[in-house]
Amino acid sequence: MGDIENAAVEKLSPLKNLTTEQAALVNDILDFTRAHLNADYPAIYTIFGDAGTGKSVVLSQLFDRIQTAARRDQQSAFYGTTNYFVVNHPEILKVYREIAGARPELYKKDFARPTSLINQLDKRHQHFDVAVIDEAHLLLSKPDHYNNFYHDNQLVELIKRAKVIIIVFDQYQVLRMKSLWTPERLRKITDQYPHREYHLHHMFRMTASDELVDWFNHFMNDYELTPLPSNARDHYDFRIYADAEAMRQAIVRRNQEVGLSRILSTSGYPSTLDGGKHYIKEGQFKMPWDQYNYTVTPWAELPQTIDEVGSIYTCQGFDLNYTGIIIGPPISQIPGTNQLQINLDKYTDSEAFKKRADLTDPQTIRALEERMIMNSLNVLFKRGVYGTYLYAHDPLLRRTLCQLFTQAGFRTPTEE
Structure with missing residues (x-):
């Protein structure tokens, strides 16, 4: 692998330097874990944090230290313990297993x-000691017989089998009903056990200003179009396009220059898991959705995927240098207002909204479905380290975004 392809491994490497806050957090979790290894009840440590706040790198170093002690340090409380790192995301799992291949204290x-x-x-009638769970918001919270999960909740089942559980959680990355989580639903489980919580707030991934990140958050959480901050392009390449094909060409140029630059999109376009190609079309723009990745290399690091459109399922959890994001048909602007609306009938991810026996109120279900659509946009918005380019399918939203861009004093991309 070259430098470009090694980006995900480098980001999650247990050798990565931590901030003072992150290092203190790792030590606090280790102390908490030692204190509960031989207790009568399981104990849980929860790290809350938005996308890009450094949750995964904390877990990577934490697990490396636990496994080093478990396999090498006979004086440690962890010596001889059995521990697992759990993540319900096949692309991220590939990265962790690649890291393990280069670390003698870690096994794949x-x-x-x-x-x-x-x-x-x-099958083996076994329990274990420590579970470190990345992206806990992706754990199943209902049975999924198609994927051979026959219990009611994956977190509950892991708690039954481990002594200490450390999880990271982001309510704004919940994307499917079968993985429905809210802080309240999570705490209904964790409050039954000795537990501790920590909140990470600082954005590490994006070099964007705090004001631009806040603008993204208003868009996603308040369904509101607010004026762009005057520093939206300070140290960050933020652009809004009226032409999806022009945006694609710019992303191709960024990819040729620095690598790891991709087109991403929300749902709302034809997509079926039938092995065939399904295209996103916007004017002169035409590209196929990402294909199932059978290789050990994550989708975002395969050179040929510059010719595919990435989805939440292939980019979640990864850093990209530049992203060109298509805001699809499910998100539009309400005429005469600065408010957004969610068009559930235009969401084409059939897996996302499968019914749950514990949800029957139509208003509650609709609110959750709308939230998940905005969560999917949140996942895309928080990927670009050095730049984010936007294009909206809805003509009114597209015009308004372009107006906000010029009103903030920026030239349109076609003028650059």
């Missing part, structure tokens, strides 16, 4: 998806 078998681990433990 230490890293697992939750369903495989739970079923494997049950």
Whole structure:
């Protein structure tokens, strides 16, 4: 692998330097874990944080230290313990297993998806000591027989089988009903056990100003179009396009210059898991959706995926240098207002909104479905380290975004 392809491994490397806050957090979790290893009840440590706040790098170094002690330090409380790193995302799992291949204290078998681990433990009638769970908001919270999960909740099942559980959680990255989580639903479980919480706030991934990040958050959380901050382009390449094909060409140029630059899109375009190609079309723009990735290399690091459109399922959890984001048909502007509306009938991700037996109120269901659509946009918005380019399918929203861009004193991309 070259430098470009090594980006995800480098980002999650346990050797990465931590900030003072992150290092103190790792030490606090280690102290908490030691204190509960031999307790009568499981204990849980939850790290809350938005996308890009450094949650995963904390877990990577934490797990490396636990496994080093478990396998090498006979004086440590962790010596001889059995521990697993769990993540319910196949693309991210590939990165962790690649890291394990280069670290003598880490084995690839230490890293697992939750369903495989739970079923494997049950088959062997085994329990273990410490579970470190990345992207806990992706854990299943209902049975999924298609994927061989027959219990009601993956977090509950992992708690039954481990002594200490450390999780990271972001309510704004919940994307499917079968993985429905809210802070309230999470705490209904964690409050039953000795537990501790920590909140990470600082954005590490994006070099954007705090004001621009706040603008993104108003868009997603308040469904509101606010004036762009005057520093939206300070140390960050932020652009709004009226032409999706022009945006694609700019992303191709960024990819040729620095690599790891991709086109991403929300749902709202034809997409079926039938092995065929399904295209997103916007004027002169025409590109196929991402294909299922059978390789050990994450989708975002495959050179050929510059010719595909990435989805939330291939880019979540990854850093990209530049992103060109298509805001699809499910999100439009209400005429005569600065407010956004969610068009549930235009959402084409059929897996996202499958019914749950514990949800029957239509208003509650609609609110959750709308929130998940905006969460999917949040995942895309928070990917670009050095730059984010936007294009909107809805003509009114597209015009308004371009107006906001020029009103903030910026030239349109076609003028640059």
